[in-house]
Amino acid sequence: MNEEQEKLVAMCQRFVLSMAEVEASLSTLHERMPKDERKECLKTVLSWVETSHEVPPNSYTREVAREILGQLSAPAFYDEFQGSVDSYIQ
Numbered sequence: 001m002n003e004e005q006e007k008l009v010a011m012c013q014r015f016v017l018s019m020a021e022v023e024a025s026l027s028t029l030h031e032r033m034p035k036d037e038r039k040e041c042l043k044t045v046l047s048w049v050e051t052s053h054e055v056p057p058n059s060y061t062r063e064v065a066r067e068i069l070g071q072l073s074a075p076a077f078y079d080e081f082q083g084s085v086d087s088y089i090q
Helices: 003-027 035-051 060-077
Strands: none
Touching (some): 003 060
């Protein structure tokens, strides 16, 4: 691979590893804080996504980030979440 390809691969790998870290943290969030604090935390994150100067305002990133965070956060907000994201993956 050339240098540009290696940079892109490295960025994608960091993205996936970061998502895995977020998923792991969110999946045990209910053990670390009460539901009202979890909601406040997610509202803060989603507000940042919407208003961030670091995220370009006209990019798909904002919409995709909200979708991903919503899916990953579901287990943190439901006592017995039994849903699936399979329909989003197919």
